[in-house]
Amino acid sequence: MKKFSISDIECLTNIKAHTIRVWEQRYCLITPKRTETNIRYYDDQDLRKFLNISLLLDSGLRISEIAKMSNKEISSRILKLSECEVNGCSCTINSLCNAMLALDELMFNQTMENSITSLSIEQTMLDVIYPFLHKVGMMWQVGTINPAHEHFITHLIKQRLIAAIHSIETVSSKVARKYMLFLPEGETHEISLLFANYLIKSRGHHVLYLGQNLPLDDLEEVASFYDPDYIITFLISSTHFTCPNQLVQKMLETLPRWTLLVSGSLVLNNTIEPHERLKVVRHVPELIDFITNDTEVNNLYFTC
DNA sequence: GTGCGTTCAAAGTGATTAAG
DNA sequence: CTTAATCACTTTGAACGCAC
Numbered sequence: 311m312k313k314f315s316i317s318d319i320e321c322l323t324n325i326k327a328h329t330i331r332v333w334e335q336r337y338c339l340i341t342p343k344r345t346e347t348n349i350r351y352y353d354d355q356d357l358r359k360f361l362n363i364s365l366l367l368d369s370g371l372r373i374s375e376i377a378k379m380s381n382k383e384i385s386s387r388i389l390k391l392s393e394c395e396v397n398g399c400s401c402t403i404n405s406l407c408n409a410m411l412a413l414d415e416l417m418f419n420q421t422m423e424n425s426i427t428s429l430s431i432e433q434t435m436l437d438v439i440y441p442f443l444h445k446v447g448m449m450w451q452v453g454t455i456n457p458a459h460e461h462f463i464t465h466l467i468k469q470r471l472i473a474a475i476h477s478i479e480t481v482s483s484k485v486a487r488k489y490m491l492f493l494p495e496g497e498t499h500e501i502s503l504l505f506a507n508y509l510i511k512s513r514g515h516h517v518l519y520l521g522q523n524l525p526l527d528d529l530e531e532v533a534s535f536y537d538p539d540y541i542i543t544f545l546i547s548s549t550h551f552t553c554p555n556q557l558v559q560k561m562l563e564t565l566p567r568w569t570l571l572v573s574g575s576l577v578l579n580n581t582i583e584p585h586e587r588l589k590v591v592r593h594v595p596e597l598i599d600f601i602t603n604d605t606e607v608n609n610l611y612f613t614c
Numbered sequence: 615g616t617g618c619g620t621t622c623a624a625a626g627t628g629a630t631t632a633a634g
Numbered sequence: 635c636t637t638a639a640t641c642a643c644t645t646t647g648a649a650c651g652c653a654c
């Protein structure tokens with residue numbers, strides 16, 4: 311079980327360490343374990359609870375109200391929140407949820423194919439798969455599903471994306487750009503990376519796909535050889551990166567000649583220091599827009 | 615009923631000191 | 635340098651009373 315310091319929790323949840331201590335004192339919200347020298351530390355379960363509390367606070371609840379709730383009530387509120395956020399394609403998403411809970415591969419694939427037929431693969435990713443994965447994340451957070459469920463469905467989604475990527479004919483174009491795609495060491499959530507691969511190839515650009523869990527030290531050599539216009543990565547797994555900003559800054563140092571595009575839920579929830587070679591993409595439509603419409607390869611982006 | 619001012623509690627944060 | 639603990643302060647919003 312992973313141990314988190316109070317500053318790790320601050321980084322991952324955006325709740326100030328000071329505030330966490332005050333909550334502990336005023337509401338006995340979470341009583342952390344202590345080291346021999348009286349330093350607080352937290353485990354996975356505590357992190358989940360903090361993430362849940364953070365979501366409920368964002369939804370407008372007060373900390374005094376949350377403090378009165380049982381863990382069960384917090385969980386059900388979170389699940390209700392995820393229901394509210396899912397619009398339009400809620401039927402398909404519910405069907406995917408059921409298939410996941412029943413570990414029913416046939417049902418999952420059929421639901422996905424039906425959606426792709428009626429919406430296209432891109433729209434299915436946007437309107438169905440991402441909201442579904444968001445819901446899966448919530449379900450994991452409150453303990454409704456276990457890692458096996460998550461592995462089961464991610465495998466199926468990845469398979470479908472790989473098939474879609476292979477079905478694209480490679481077109482050589484004078485204006486084609488080169489993208490290098492990778493996930494850093496410890497990061498295994500590959501769906502967004504595969505989807506980016508699909509988007510780039512379908513727009514007639516070139517991709518060097520390096521996949522998941524890649525040590526940073528190996529990247530510079532590959533990038534020097536391939537010399538991409540952009541390097542794209544995603545940060546999603548909060549249990550691996552205690553401070554996303556530090557990791558991004560390290561990537562920029564390791565890759566000193568290229569523009570880095572970073573996306574994923576961790577950059578959505580954390581403050582990433584701006585850099586002249588860094589583009590932070592917080593939402594998928596922004597990524598699609600960037601890949602589709604970027605005509606300014608030499609223009610660099612500043613984000614806040 | 616509406617608008618305004620006052621009071622109070624809740625919540626978050628700053629500053630400080632001490633300890634490791 | 636980081637963390638713990640504490641006090642004091644600010645901000646915010648709800649509740650209330652009062653005049654119109």
